[in-house]
Every structure is written in C-alpha cells, then in structure tokens.
Amino acid sequence: MFCLPALALYGLFVVVPLVTAFYYGLFRWEGIRQAEFVGLGNYGEVLTRYPLSEEIPTALWHNVLFFVGTMAIQNTIGLGLAVLLYRNPRGKRFFQTVFSLPYLISPLIVGYIWSLLLSPAFGPVNFILRTVGLESWARPWLGEPDTALPVLILVNAWQWVGGPMLIFLAALGGIPRELEEAAAMDGASAFRTFWSVRFPLLMPAVGVITVLTFIGCFNIFDLVYALGGSDGGPGGAMDVLGLLYYRTAFEGGTNAIGESSALAMMIFACVFGVSVVLERFLRRREVTL
Amino acid sequence: MTGPVAQVRRRRLPGLAAQLMLWIYAAIAFGPLVLVALGSFRSNADILQRPVGLPDSLDLGNYLRAWETASVSTYFTNSILVTVGAVALCVAVSATAAYALSRWRFPGRALLAAFFLSGLMIPAKLGLLPVFYMFQSMGLIDTRLGLILLYAASGVPFSIFVIMGFMRGLPTELEEAARLDGAGEGRLFVSVALPLMRPALAVVTVFQFAPTWNDFFYPLVLLRSSDRYTIPVGLTRFFGEFATDRAALFAGLVIALVPLALIFAFATRQIISGLTAGMSR
Numbered sequence: 047m048f049c050l051p052a053l054a055l056y057g058l059f060v061v062v063p064l065v066t067a068f069y070y071g072l073f074r075w076e077g078i079r080q081a082e083f084v085g086l087g088n089y090g091e092v093l094t095r096y097p098l099s100e101e102i103p104t105a106l107w108h109n110v111l112f113f114v115g116t117m118a119i120q121n122t123i124g125l126g127l128a129v130l131l132y133r134n135p136r137g138k139r140f141f142q143t144v145f146s147l148p149y150l151i152s153p154l155i156v157g158y159i160w161s162l163l164l165s166p167a168f169g170p171v172n173f174i175l176r177t178v179g180l181e182s183w184a185r186p187w188l189g190e191p192d193t194a195l196p197v198l199i200l201v202n203a204w205q206w207v208g209g210p211m212l213i214f215l216a217a218l219g220g221i222p223r224e225l226e227e228a229a230a231m232d233g234a235s236a237f238r239t240f241w242s243v244r245f246p247l248l249m250p251a252v253g254v255i256t257v258l259t260f261i262g263c264f265n266i267f268d269l270v271y272a273l274g275g276s277d278g279g280p281g282g283a284m285d286v287l288g289l290l291y292y293r294t295a296f297e298g299g300t301n302a303i304g305e306s307s308a309l310a311m312m313i314f315a316c317v318f319g320v321s322v323v324l325e326r327f328l329r330r331r332e333v334t335l
Numbered sequence: 336m337t338g339p340v341a342q343v344r345r346r347r348l349p350g351l352a353a354q355l356m357l358w359i360y361a362a363i364a365f366g367p368l369v370l371v372a373l374g375s376f377r378s379n380a381d382i383l384q385r386p387v388g389l390p391d392s393l394d395l396g397n398y399l400r401a402w403e404t405a406s407v408s409t410y411f412t413n414s415i416l417v418t419v420g421a422v423a424l425c426v427a428v429s430a431t432a433a434y435a436l437s438r439w440r441f442p443g444r445a446l447l448a449a450f451f452l453s454g455l456m457i458p459a460k461l462g463l464l465p466v467f468y469m470f471q472s473m474g475l476i477d478t479r480l481g482l483i484l485l486y487a488a489s490g491v492p493f494s495i496f497v498i499m500g501f502m503r504g505l506p507t508e509l510e511e512a513a514r515l516d517g518a519g520e521g522r523l524f525v526s527v528a529l530p531l532m533r534p535a536l537a538v539v540t541v542f543q544f545a546p547t548w549n550d551f552f553y554p555l556v557l558l559r560s561s562d563r564y565t566i567p568v569g570l571t572r573f574f575g576e577f578a579t580d581r582a583a584l585f586a587g588l589v590i591a592l593v594p595l596a597l598i599f600a601f602a603t604r605q606i607i608s609g610l611t612a613g614m615s616r
Contacts, residue, residue: 048435048524049447052428052491059488060454063462063469070465078468127360134353143599144361147368150595152549154567155588158574159371162584170370173386204364265458268551268567288460295464296556303464310461321456 064314071307076300088301088308098294098305104282105290112199112286113263120203121255124210125248129240131211132218142215146208153205157272160201164188188273191283198284202269206262210255217251218244253328257321264317267292287313368592374585382581397586405577407587409562410569414548415594417479417565421486422543426536428487429494434528436495437502438510448499454492460552467556477559485557486547494539501535502528541602545595566591 071088074081092098127145131138148156164171164187172184187197221244229239267288270278276293278285291313295306374382375397376390401407436448466485467476475481513527529536551567558564561572570591577583 048439048520049432052432052451052495053447055424055428055484055488056451056454056491059466059485060457060459060462060491063465064457064459066465066469067462123360127357130353130357134350134357136354137357141357141361145364147364147599150545150549150599151592152551152567154549154551154570155591158570158584159367159588162374162581163367163370168383168386168581170386177387204367207364261456261458265460267460268549271551272571291461292552306464310464314458314461317458318456 067307067310070303071311073304074301075303078303084304086308088304089312091301092305092308092312098290098309101282101285101290102287102309105278105285105287108195108278108284109264109266109286111195112202112266113260115196115199116203116206116259116263117256119199120207121210121259123203124207124255125214127207127211128214128218131215142208142212145211148205149208151205153202153266153268154272156201156205157269160197160204161188161273164197189280191279191281194274194279194283198270198273201273202266205269209258213251213255214248217248221247249328253325256328257324260324261317261321264288264313371585371588374582375589377582377585379580379582397582398590400580400583401573401577401587401590405573405583405587406561407566407569407573407590410564410566411590413479413563413569414565417482417486418544418547420479420483421490421547422540424483424487425490425494425543426539429491429539430498430529430532430536431524432491433495433498433502434524434532437499438507438528448495451492451495454489455496457492459489463552463556470557476557477563479563481557482553482565485553486543486550490539490543490547494543497539497542498532498535501532501538505531537602541598544598548594 070080072083072085074084074087093102127141131141151159163169166172166186166189171187175181175184185193187193225243225247226239229243234242265288266286270284270286270289273279274284276289276297278289287309291306291309294309295302298306370387373388373390376393376395377388377397378391378394381388381391432451436444436451470476470481473481475484509531510523510527513523518526549567550565551571554565554568555571558568561569564572570587573587574584577587
C-alpha cells in the first residue's frame with residue numbers, strides 16, 4: 047500500500063511509455079494515425095533506408111569514440127587526481143570541491159559556456175593562445191569537423207571528472223595500508239605497488255565507473271545540442287544517437303513515430319544490453335580481500 | 336638503505352609537484368566559471384576587444400537586460416516551481432515506498448524492488464514520444480504540472496535505491512519498540528522512520544534537484560509557450576535572440592547557475608556521500 051504512489055508514478059510515466067514505444071515501433075504510421083501492423087518492418091526500414099541507414103552507423107561510431115575517449119581522458123585524469131589527493135591530503139576537501147564543481151551545472155549550460163569561450167574571433171581560449179604566441183593553434187574549435195569531437199570529449203570530461211575522482215578516492219580509502227607497506231617492504235617500486243597492489247583492488251570502482259560512463263556517453267544529448275545544434279555540428283561531426291533520435295521523432299517524415307520508436311528500442315537494447323554484460327564481466331574480474 | 340629520513344625526503348619533492356598539479360587542475364576546473372562571472376560585469380565592446388580581462392566596475396546592467404528584457408526572470412520562476420514540486424513529490428513517494436520495501440515482508444517484495452531499481456538502467460528519455468501523446472490526451476502538454484509528474488517519476492528509481500540502501504544500515508529496534516507501544520504503521524513511518532531517514536532524504540533531495548533544474552530534453556519537447564519555459568529551454572531561446580549581446584549571455588548563465596551554487600555551498604557533504612553511494616555494497 048505504501049508502494050502505490052511511487053508505483054503509479056513510475057509505472058505510468060516511465061515504464062508505460064517505454065512499453066508503448068516498443069508497441070508503436072511495430073506499426074507503420076501516417077502522421078499521427080496508426081496504420082497497419084508491420085512487425086519488425088520499421089527496424090529494417092530504419093537500418094536500410096537512406097539517409098538513416100548512413101546516419102545510424104555514423105552516430106553510433108561517434109558514440110563509441112566518445113565513450114572510448116571519455117574512458118581514456120576523463121577517467122584517467124579522475125584516477126590521477128584521486129591518487130594525488132590520496133597521497134597529499136593537504137587541502138583535500140578544497141580540491142575535491144573545486145574539481146567536482148562543474149558536476150552540478152547543466153550540460154546544456156556547460157555547452158553554452160564553452161561555445162562562448164571557444165568562439166573563433168572573440169573567445170578567450172583563442173585569445174589566450176594568441177597572447178602566449180601559439181597563434182597557429184587558434185582555430186574555430188567547434189567549426190571544424192576534425193576538432194569538434196575531441197573538443198566534445200574534453201568539455202564533457204571537464205564537467206564530469208569529479209565523479210570518477212570521488213569514486214576512486216573512496217575506493218582508495220578502503221584499501222588497508224598494510225598491503226602497500228608489505229609490498230614496499232618486499233622492495234616493490236611505487237609504480238609497481240600501485241599497478242599490482244592497489245589497482246586490482248580498485249576494480250570494483252573501475253567497474254562502476256565504466257558502466258556509468260557507458261550509460262552517460264550513450265545518452266548524451268544536451269551538451270552536443272548546445273555545442274553543435276540538433277544537426278551535430280560541422281558536417282555532423284558530433285552527431286550522436288540521441289540527436290538522431292530527436293530529429294527522427296520530431297523533425298522526421300510521415301512515419302516518424304514508427305521509425306523513431308524502432309530507433310529508440312534499438313538504442314535502449316544496445317545501452318541496456320551492453321551495461322548488463324559490462325557489469326557481469328567486470329564483476330567477475332574483481333578481486334576480493 | 337632507506338631510513339625514515341630518506342623516506343621523508345623522497346616524499347617531499349613529489350609532494351610539491353603534486354600540489355602544483357592539483358592547483359593547475361583547479362585552475363582548469365574553475366577558470367571557465369571565473370571567465371563567465373567576469374564577463375557578466377563587462378561591456379560588450381570591452382569583451383570584443385579583450386576577451387579575457389577584468390571588469391571596470393560592478394555594473395549590473397547586463398543582469399538587468401538578461402533578467403527583464405530577455406525574460407530570464409520568467410524562466411527562473413518556472414524552473415523553481417517545477418524543480419521544487421518535482422523533488423518534493425519524488426522524495427515523498429520514494430520515502431514511503433522505500434520504507435515498505437525495506438521493512439515489510441510481503442509476497443513479491445523482492446520483485447517489486449527489482450522493478451523499481453531496474454529503472455536505474457533505463458534511459459527514460461527514449462519513452463518521450465509516447466509521453467508526448469499521453470500528455471496530449473491528458474491535457475498535460477505545455478503545462479508545468481506535466482513536467483513535475485514526469486521528473487518525479489523518473490527520479491523514483493534512484494531515490495528508492497539510495498533510501499533503501501540507507502535503511503538497510505539502520506537498526507530496527509526503535510521501530511519495534513514503537514510497534515510494541517501500539518503505534519500504527521502510518522504513525523510509525525511518520526514519527527519514527529522519517530526522522531531516521533533524514534540523511535538519506537537530504538542526499539536524494541540534493542541529487543534530484545540538480546538534474547531536474549538542469550533538464551533540457553523534456554521541456555524542449557513538451558513545452559510550447561515561452562512564458563512556461565524553464566531555464567534551459569529559455570536559454571536556447573535567449574542564446575538565439577541575444578547572440579551578439581555576449582555580456583547579457585554571460586549574465587544569464589550566471590543567473591542560471593546561482594541556485595546550484597547555493598545547493599553546492601550548503602550540501603557538499605551530501606553530494607559527496609551520494610556520489611559514492613554506489614560503492615557501498
């Protein structure tokens with residue numbers, strides 16, 4: 047009985063729409079009129095009909111690159127900062143706060159902040175580059191297909207790096223000091239101690255962070271929208287699945303409902319499936335004390 | 336041989352390097368926000384001439400332009416209304432449900448808990464199109480109430496997850512004692528469980544506040560009239576209309592950030608314990 051209000055709210059506005067989206071995807075639509083049942087026809091259509099047949103692989107690839115880049119940059123920096131703070135607890139609270147400050151800002155606002163900072167002629171970033179003599183580096187960061195996606199990865203990392211840092215910091219704090227001391231006693235170098243003793247014990251944290259990063263990277267929408275508009279920046283260099291879904295659903299053709307629902311289901315299956323597999327896989331590699 | 340002295344010396348130098356790196360990253364994290372704040376007090380001509388620089392005076396003209404001419408005040412009020420409503424509703428229903436799920440034994444309990452928690456992995460946004468048509472038939476399109484219900488609903492899984500995790504660590508003696516004294520279940524919940532849950536409720540409130548305040552996708556699709564826009568959609572309109580008025584844009588961004596800055600200032604501890612909630616299993 048106590049569960050009813052939560053159940054009603056969650057069921058009606060979260061679960062039912064997802065189930066309905068699946069159901070919608072099984073029909074062909076004419077505008078908002080539901081036409082005949084086509085089974086998985088929409089799925090086939092989405093995957094084979096131009097331009098979606100080309101946009102989907104491109105967008106998916108950008109999501110994958112974005113995930114890989116984020117793991118490599120954001121989470122490595124997060125781990126680095128966590129280790130630095132763990133070894134040098136002086137001012138830990140202050141740094142912790144400053145590093146996770148951008149965490150709270152809306153990705154959309156982060157996008158707008160950076161689009162102002164990175165704007166070609168009057169942006170502070172290019173201004174600083176020119177001032178320190180790196181004039182050749184100054185460029186329209188978000189206007190060139192080559193730099194757009196890397197900039198997206200960096201801006202996103204700037205925002206979220208506090209998350210992995212805090213999780214790693216908590217995990218580091220949970221590792222008993224004796225283990226390291228024992229390793230040091232056996233003559234292991236600092237690097238070796240970290241790699242062979244501490245890192246394996248951080249695997250649960252790595253697992254949590256990997257799954258969270260994956261979900262975050264495949265759900266990204268706001269930041270890209272702010273940095274590059276709904277088309278995904280110059281030449282679609284930042285086009286991702288979230289933007290593609292939005293365009294198909296709300297700027298699509300007559301069968302928009304059918305196609306976008308099929309697309310939504312495929313994205314969902316991909317994100318959900320991969321997170322479950324990732325979680326299983328990483329959990330198996332955990333080391334317990 | 337490495338005596339204690341040698342060890343201290345070996346640690347000190349890297350210590351300095353580490354401090355330096357920490358400060359450098361602090362500048363990277365904080366610098367952009369400082370630039371935005373500084374820009375919000377400068378004039379457009381000044382910004383165009385020198386993109387990085389200090390304001391001449393604490394001129395609030397940009398803020399006034401953003402607040403009134405660009406109707407950021409309307410967006411701000413809407414955001415407050417929607418966020419407070421949604422968070423209150425979400426915390427209320429989640430606290431009751433989490434209490435029942437962690438304290439009562441009833442058939443299907445584990446299944447129900449799993450049903451709620453599976454929502455943590457579901458990208459709720461993919462159900463947007465059905466939500467759109469459902470709202471249309473319920474007359475909730477272009478209303479703030481619709482947004483409140485939607486946000487409250489999508490916050491339920493996380494809130495239940497955090498509160499249940501917290502309840503698991505709480506002793507049940509107090510509740511048993513109250514039950515022996517003849518308190519009913521409703522009474523038990525309100526007078527005994529709720530006060531005990533307070534730390535978890537604080538975490539949940541802080542954690543629902545930011546994403547709700549920040550959300551852009553739902554209002555982008557579900558709202559039509561600009562006098563109901565929340566801050567994020569309002570900002571896209573603002574950035575379109577005032578594209579050349581950079582100073583006002585900076586001021587608008589600062590206004591959008593103020594509530595979050597306040598939350599952050601008052602609730603850093605809750606935020607940090609919430610971020611690491613997933614770790615304690």
